[in-house]
Amino acid sequence: MSSPVPQKSELTRRQLLKVALAGGALATSGFGILQWHQQPRMHASTFIGRADTYDVDLRSILASGFSELGVTSSEIRGKRILLKPNLVETHVDSEHINTHPLVIRAAIEAFLELGASQVMVGEGPGHRRDTLEILEESGLAQVLYDDQIRFVDLNEGGGHTVYNQGSQTGLANLTFPAIFQEIDWVVSMAKLKTHHWAGVTLSMKNLFGVMPGMFYGWPKNVLHHVGIHESILDISATLKPHFAIVDGIVGMEGDGPIMGTAKQAGVLVMGRNVTAVDATCSRLMGINPHKVGYLATASNWLGPIHDSAIQQRGELLNPLRKDFFLLNQIPAHQGLRLHA
Numbered sequence: 001m002s003s004p005v006p007q008k009s010e011l012t013r014r015q016l017l018k019v020a021l022a023g024g025a026l027a028t029s030g031f032g033i034l035q036w037h038q039q040p041r042m043h044a045s046t047f048i049g050r051a052d053t054y055d056v057d058l059r060s061i062l063a064s065g066f067s068e069l070g071v072t073s074s075e076i077r078g079k080r081i082l083l084k085p086n087l088v089e090t091h092v093d094s095e096h097i098n099t100h101p102l103v104i105r106a107a108i109e110a111f112l113e114l115g116a117s118q119v120m121v122g123e124g125p126g127h128r129r130d131t132l133e134i135l136e137e138s139g140l141a142q143v144l145y146d147d148q149i150r151f152v153d154l155n156e157g158g159g160h161t162v163y164n165q166g167s168q169t170g171l172a173n174l175t176f177p178a179i180f181q182e183i184d185w186v187v188s189m190a191k192l193k194t195h196h197w198a199g200v201t202l203s204m205k206n207l208f209g210v211m212p213g214m215f216y217g218w219p220k221n222v223l224h225h226v227g228i229h230e231s232i233l234d235i236s237a238t239l240k241p242h243f244a245i246v247d248g249i250v251g252m253e254g255d256g257p258i259m260g261t262a263k264q265a266g267v268l269v270m271g272r273n274v275t276a277v278d279a280t281c282s283r284l285m286g287i288n289p290h291k292v293g294y295l296a297t298a299s300n301w302l303g304p305i306h307d308s309a310i311q312q313r314g315e316l317l318n319p320l321r322k323d324f325f326l327l328n329q330i331p332a333h334q335g336l337r338l339h340a
Contacts, residue, residue, distance in 0.1 A: 058106035077115030124154030166234030192251030203244035275303025286323030
């Protein structure tokens with residue numbers, strides 16, 4: 001969980017200059033400079049693990065991440081875990097579209113080793129109604145069958161309606177799958193990808209797939225109508241996922257989340273705070289998280305996105321940064337590049 005960082009009582013000269021530069025924008029919003037400085041700042045930790053291929057020991061990398069982030073057996077023992085991968089579409093030999101089955105298997109093993117009473121996998125694809133067909137074509141069905149892991153189609157099976165704690169879309173309530181009343185941890189297992197409408201699709205955008213199609217349509221039309229960025233924020237603020245694991249071993253650049261091309265990035269990114277994880281992933285992609293609409297709004301509300309507020313564990317970020325291709329003709333990609 002993110003928590004406030006203690007503030008010093010006096011501004012340093014450098015801080016004062018930064019505040020002065022921001023003063024114009026702050027003044028127009030009616031927010032005083034000292035008031036801005038005294039606001040509690042959020043902080044979080046993320047873990048970056050290096051994995052050049054899917055053939056390496058992924059479970060050990062995830063276990064190292066758990067250890068670095070303080071996820072212990074005493075916390076996980078007896079818990080029911082739902083892993084939510086990104087399964088949007090399938091094409092032959094296109095491992096850059098969906099969360100890779102071997103990353104999901106590694107997460108299953110890592111949570112079971114920590115004593116989870118049950119690990120299940122759930123997804124509610126937005127593009128195709130036949131969830132089982134996608135499950136088969138992606139290769140995940142075989143992994144789950146071999147490991148005897150339960151799969152839940154989140155598009156079906158009833159809903160559980162709760163108050164919308166994000167208040168960004170205008171929707172008074174949100175309906176989550178009924179199964180969520182029976183689980184203890186929701187883990188977003190996203191793919192490292194650019195996105196045609198959102199700029200990037202990572203652990204926060206991945207949560208679109210928990211919204212049941214029987215209530216929100218295909219491809220989650222209700223959420224698109226009220227705003228993609230706003231929906232991302234409302235879902236994240238209300239669901240409060242417990243953990244995120246992003247498959248960036250092979251990601252997608254260009255016209256994602258389906259039509260883009262493969263990008264070898266060689267990373268697994270993890271963390272307890274999905275906003276901080278997505279900010280770290282953005283930087284690994286050469287994208288400025290402050291320029292991504294929903295991340296900018298989430299900053300210091302749902303989690304930190306400023307680099308000084310995120311403690312990077314595991315591998316160093318900058319040596320692993322690989323700039324993902326952005327398309328100038330896509331409005332959501334314009335101005336995203338993170339400069340050196």
